[in-house]
Amino acid sequence: MLEYADVLSARERVSETSRHTPLEHSYTYSDMTGADVNLKLENFQRTGAFKIRGATNRIATLSATEKEAGVVTASAGNHAQGVALAATRVGVDATIVMPENAPISKVKATESYGAQVVLDGRDYAEAADRAHEIEREEGRTYVHAFDDEYVMAGQGTIGLEILEDCPDVQTVVVPIGGGGLISGIATAIKAEHPDVRVIGVQAEGASSAASSLEKGERITLDAVDTMADGIATRSIGEGTFAVIEERVDEVVTVSDPEIAMAVVYLLERSKTLVEGAGAVPLAALLFEKFDVEAGETVVPVISGGNIDLNTLTTVVMRGLVETGRYLKIRTVLKDRPGALEDLLAVLSAYRANIYAIQHDRTSRDIGMSDTEVEIDLETRGHEHVAELIDAMEERGYAVDVLV
Missing domain, CATH: 3.40.50.1100 (Rossmann fold)
Structure with missing residues (x-):
């Protein structure tokens, strides 16, 4: 099994190629969670990830x-x-x-x-x-992506840097795909500070580690389905499973909408571009997937920032929907002059910003004298969305929420 000495040896080998990445305190996430949150930013690593x-x-x-x-x-x-x-x-x-x-x-x-x-x-x-x-x-x-002791040891150098930069750390939160990253980090952390918690996080659609620990044996999923492509593996490794069983305190899962919201938070609040796999530790913290005491020093490992721009567009839109910042609705108007203006007056009164409007007079689901309207709106949160829909319905509009 991977040992602490292997991680120490790896640090010397990788020092000329890899960077000692920043560890930054976040006032935003500390306020949101009540913990002392410090982000380990491996998205600033060479190649954009810890690998x-x-x-x-x-x-x-x-x-x-x-x-x-x-x-x-x-x-x-x-x-x-x-x-x-x-x-x-x-x-x-x-x-x-x-x-x-x-x-x-x-x-x-x-x-x-x-x-x-x-x-x-x-x-x-x-x-x-x-x-x-x-x-x-x-x-x-x-060169195995995770089930190799030299690979695990190399990833474990992140744990050494966390202990160096944040000696008071109490909990380290790490994404899990095949398990190489958390195996290395847990080995480094537990060797020096066995009382520090190491928590693993997987996407719900690729939860091989969580399922393996629950059953007490390594399992292989039939398929994976998650936006976090960096951790979309059907099974963890044999070697990593052994390390996780021995040195990881807990493994939790997060949903794709929760991952998307974490990506959006990191973009908007931290000005940091992170891929789905890199955002899962923060998602687990923000959505209370594990217990955290007030003031507890927590380090989520933000493992990478290599997100495809097409994927980023979808993720940002999903994150806006989940936070009540984007709304797409459908309603039916009488096909007469001024009908659309009346509707827009309601939207304007409640300060909803319009992205796009689409008319359809040909739908079979409406009357001959009606027109169907779809509207994309920028909103300010779930309360604003509820107020807007209530106002429209009070004025006689039947509202279908599409997104």
């Missing part, structure tokens, strides 16, 4: 023969970029297999670091099957 640490440590341990043959791996994106950069820096050829639906931004970034990208499979598991085929065919060394 460069483990990849660098693993490649540094290759023999001369293994370096000559090259490496191969499978990844949804962040590990791919980490391996690509780490390999390129020491002149090792790298082939990366990514799922066919991997965000284009992560594919392009991986290629820009010098690796050859192969798109294959519906998810990480199928991409890994193809990567192992390449391993056998070409004699390359497979």
Whole structure:
């Protein structure tokens, strides 16, 4: 099993490639939760995520023969970029297999670091099957994304930095996909301060670790479904499961809407761009998925910021909906002059900002003298939405909330 000494050795190997990332106190999230919240910002790491640490440590341990043959791996994106950069820096050829639906931004970034990208499979598991085929065919060394002690040890250097920058930490909150990140961090944290809690967080649609701990054995999900593609794995590793069982205090899950809201909070309140996987620790804290005492010093590990812009658009819109900041409604008006103006007067009186309006006189669901209207609105929260809908209904408008 991974040991503390492995993490200490990894720190020396990765120091020239990875950055000691910031740990910043957040007044906003401290006020919202009652805790003393400090964000470990791995989204400021090279390649935009923590994965460069483990990849660098693993490649540094290759023999001369293994370096000559090259490496191969499978990844949804962040590990791919980490391996690509780490390999390129020491002149090792790298082939990366990514799922066919991997965000284009992560594919392009991986290629820009010098690796050859192969798109294959519906998810990480199928991409890994193809990567192992390449391993056998070409004699390359497979660099596992999480179930490798050198990779885990490299990720564990984050735990050393947390203890150095926040010696009074009481709880560390870490995302879990395959489990390499939390295995390394928990090993580092528990070795120096066994009383510090380590809490893992998964997306509800990819909760293999939570389900495995509940059943007492490692399980594989039939499929995963979450916006947090960086932790969308069907199972945790054999090695990581053993470490998690021994050194992680609790594993909780968060929903995609909660993840989306955390991404929006980080953008709007912290001016920080974070991908879904990186936002899950903050989501777990904000939505009270685990107990926190007043004033408790909590460090959510914001693991990465490599979010695809198309995904970001959807996430931001979902976050606005969940916080009552965006509303799409449908109603029916009489098809006569001034009917729309009357409706707009109600919206204006309640200070709702209009994004878009669409008329439809051809719907079979309305009368011949009616017109159906869909309106996209900017609103100021759930109370404002309720006030607006009540005002419209009091004036005789039948309102359907579409979003």
